[in-house]
Amino acid sequence: MERKIGLLLVNLGTPDSTEVRDVRRYLREFLMDPKVINLPVVFRAMLVYGIILPFRPKKSAAAYKEVWTPEGSPLLVHGQDLKTKLIPQLGDEICVELAMRYGNPSLEKGIESLLSQGVERIVVFPLYPQYAAATTGSTVEKVFDILAKRWNVPPVTIASDYFDHPLFIDAFAKVAKPQIDEFKPDHVLLSYHGLPESHVANTDEGPCSYLKGGNCCDMITAKNRYCYRAQCFATSRALAEALGLKADKHTVAFQSRLGRAEWIKPYTADKVKELADRGVKRLAVMCPAFVADCLETLEEIGMGIREDFKSYGGEDLRLVTSLNSEVVWVQAVTEICRGYFGPQSSSLEPQLSTSQVH
Numbered sequence: 001m002e003r004k005i006g007l008l009l010v011n012l013g014t015p016d017s018t019e020v021r022d023v024r025r026y027l028r029e030f031l032m033d034p035k036v037i038n039l040p041v042v043f044r045a046m047l048v049y050g051i052i053l054p055f056r057p058k059k060s061a062a063a064y065k066e067v068w069t070p071e072g073s074p075l076l077v078h079g080q081d082l083k084t085k086l087i088p089q090l091g092d093e094i095c096v097e098l099a100m101r102y103g104n105p106s107l108e109k110g111i112e113s114l115l116s117q118g119v120e121r122i123v124v125f126p127l128y129p130q131y132a133a134a135t136t137g138s139t140v141e142k143v144f145d146i147l148a149k150r151w152n153v154p155p156v157t158i159a160s161d162y163f164d165h166p167l168f169i170d171a172f173a174k175v176a177k178p179q180i181d182e183f184k185p186d187h188v189l190l191s192y193h194g195l196p197e198s199h200v201a202n203t204d205e206g207p208c209s210y211l212k213g214g215n216c217c218d219m220i221t222a223k224n225r226y227c228y229r230a231q232c233f234a235t236s237r238a239l240a241e242a243l244g245l246k247a248d249k250h251t252v253a254f255q256s257r258l259g260r261a262e263w264i265k266p267y268t269a270d271k272v273k274e275l276a277d278r279g280v281k282r283l284a285v286m287c288p289a290f291v292a293d294c295l296e297t298l299e300e301i302g303m304g305i306r307e308d309f310k311s312y313g314g315e316d317l318r319l320v321t322s323l324n325s326e327v328v329w330v331q332a333v334t335e336i337c338r339g340y341f342g343p344q345s346s347s348l349e350p351q352l353s354t355s356q357v358h
């Protein structure tokens with residue numbers, strides 16, 4: 001009997017088009033998730049429906065138009081390319097699907113497609129290297145919700161947070177190095193998607209001590225296992241080592257703030273100004289929370305922050321493009337996932353007698 005495993009690649013999601021109504025629908029689903037805006041439902045609804053949705057979709061739709069490709073949203077296109085390139089690498093026994101936590105292609109369809117191909121278990125590969133409740137946590141919750149409703153619930157494995165996995169670090173460094181060498185920056189900024197401080201205050205293990213001036217995020221321990229900020233610093237240390245970036249030649253910061261609440265610091269916008277004021281003329285920006293270029297890298301950093309840096313006296317800012325569907329990343333995903341597949345049919349078959357196979 002052929003024993004197939006399903007590999008489900010999951011990214012955050014993106015609108016179906018740059019039409020304001022499609023952007024609104026996407027933002028509504030995304031921002032009404034209690035793992036994204038962690039307020040009681042009434043307050044969340046007041047914030048989302050009363051303050052964000054009347055204005056944000058128009059602004060975001062204009063930003064999406066700046067980066068949209070003839071094939072669609074960059075986040076989706078890179079995900080589809082990654083899936084296409086993984087299929088021959090993984091072979092016939094692994095069925096691969098791409099799904100989005102919010103919007104399309106939906107998680108429901110991705111899971112349905114894998115099960116209809118006869119997979120006996122599913123490995124979920126979240127396309128977010130660092131753990132956050134708003135990303136990996138929410139994805140896992142939704143996958144379990146969908147599967148739990150079925151009569152036959154297949155085994156599921158989560159290939160969770162690979163923030164310091166040597167294959168992820170090596171792939172990012174290999175993609176970034178030629179771009180950095182060519183640009184010859186004075187300084188490299190590692191800019192991660194931000195998170196409201198309330199999220200790092202809210203982990204089961206207790207609040208991140210950085211909020212009270214502590215050193216939680218300086219190393220990974222059992223106690224801060226799920227601290228997103230600590231994982232971002234760990235990724236940065238590993239990348240700095242792999243790229244040979246000296247301590248005074250790189251900086252870590254957090255971008256993509258939304259609303260008036262405090263988000264984890266330092267903020268990318270502040271650091272870019274500080275670096276320009278310090279005399280940095282050529283700034284390379286890597287975004288290692290994103291394995292695919294998207295609105296937040298191409299528009300926010302490559303356009304908005306680039307213009308800001310120049311207006312502060314900087315000469316040029318280069319967005320270091322992400323892993324997308326680069327060969328080294330396809331190989332890294334293949335190898336990381338193989339660790340979760342376990343023995344496959346070829347090695348399992350001989351252990352089963354005919355009567356056991358049904």
Ligand SMILES: C=CC1=C(C)c2cc3[nH]c(cc4nc(cc5[nH]c(cc1n2)c(C)c5CCC(=O)O)C(CCC(=O)O)=C4C)c(C)c3C=C
Nearest residue numbers: 012013014015036060075132134135193258289294295296
């Ligand atoms: C409270 C709001 C948000 C939290 C928390 C948040 C966490 C978070 N997001 C990503 C990755 C991506 N976010 C993207 C877009 C995006 N993010 C937010 C808000 C929060 N994100 C919004 C409102 C948007 C939409 C665009 C906009 O209006 O600014 C994307 C890009 C999607 C695309 O289509 O290109 C990604 C990817 C991470 C990793 C993260 C937590 C660590």
Ligand SMILES: [Fe+2]
Nearest residue numbers: 012193256296
């Ligand atoms: Fe986001």
Ligand SMILES: [Fe+2]
Nearest residue numbers: 208216217227
């Ligand atoms: Fe922390």
